[in-house]
Amino acid sequence: DGGITQSPKYLFRKEGQNVTLSCEQNLNHDAMYWYRQDPGQGLRLIYYSQIVNDFQKGDIAEGYSVSREKKESFPLTVTSAQKNPTAFYLCASSIALWIYEQYFGPGTRLTVT
Amino acid sequence: GQQVMQIPQYQHVQEGEDFTTYCNSSTTLSNIQWYKQRPGGHPVFLIQLVKSGEVKKQKRLTFQFGEAKKNSSLHITATQTTDVGTYFCAGPKTRTMDSNYQLIWGAGTKLIIKP
Numbered sequence: 001d002g003g004i005t006q007s008p009k010y011l012f013r014k015e016g017q018n019v020t021l022s023c024e025q026n027l028n029h030d031a032m033y034w035y036r037q038d039p040g041q042g043l044r045l046i047y048y049s050q051i052v053n054d055f056q057k058g059d060i061a062e063g064y065s066v067s068r069e070k071k072e073s074f075p076l077t078v079t080s081a082q083k084n085p086t087a088f089y090l091c092a093s094s095i096a097l098w099i100y101e102q103y104f105g106p107g108t109r110l111t112v113t
Numbered sequence: 114g115q116q117v118m119q120i121p122q123y124q125h126v127q128e129g130e131d132f133t134t135y136c137n138s139s140t141t142l143s144n145i146q147w148y149k150q151r152p153g154g155h156p157v158f159l160i161q162l163v164k165s166g167e168v169k170k171q172k173r174l175t176f177q178f179g180e181a182k183k184n185s186s187l188h189i190t191a192t193q194t195t196d197v198g199t200y201f202c203a204g205p206k207t208r209t210m211d212s213n214y215q216l217i218w219g220a221g222t223k224l225i226i227k228p
Contacts, residue, residue: 042220042221043201092156103158
């Protein structure tokens with residue numbers, strides 16, 4: 001089955017630690033995205049990538065970093081510089097950037113205490 | 114800046130009643146997408162509208178794109194418990210400095226079925 005996987009589903013970290021969230025897709029999509037969702041709110045874009053070895057900041061990139069070394073993988077690192085990291089993180093992909101439907105992974109719920 | 118506003122934020126209905134959510138953009142959109150997110154789940158694509166005045170139906174769901182391509186609506190007839198969730202609209206944001214777009218999202222409308 002084709003799809004997007006994110007792991008882990010739940011993640012707990014202490015304040016001051018960096019943490020990396022995994023996102024893998026086998027849909028052969030060029031574009032990938034990371035969103036953050038806070039309770040009762042919509043999706044806010046963190047980073048996006050059009051092709052391998054290329055990525056762009058979204059609206060709330062501060063305190064986050066990404067890499068795109070392989071087409072299938074787009075990991076997100078939440079650094080200690082992110083002031084309010086506790087949130088639901090969603091990874092998505094699409095055939096090409098923006099104009100096609102986005103397929104979402106199941107998400108990772110990060111709690112930092 | 115460019116915004117996509119979605120109303121209402123919540124809608125409580127009795128099972129069997131209709132539900133409507135509205136999406137309004139501050140600028141003309143080339144297209145609009147609709148997604149559904151079940152409680153605890155992730156957004157799932159429902160449909161994309163492209164043409165001015167377009168109306169598309171999926172069983173009990175009716176999607177409309179306004180003539181000016183600045184607003185859209187999703188109407189559900191005779192809601193069922195399986196319709197529970199949050200419905201989002203999303204439209205492309207034009208960047209001024211380059212040809213790349215971003216997709217900007219409405220805040221969503223949460224459909225709650227009253228017991």
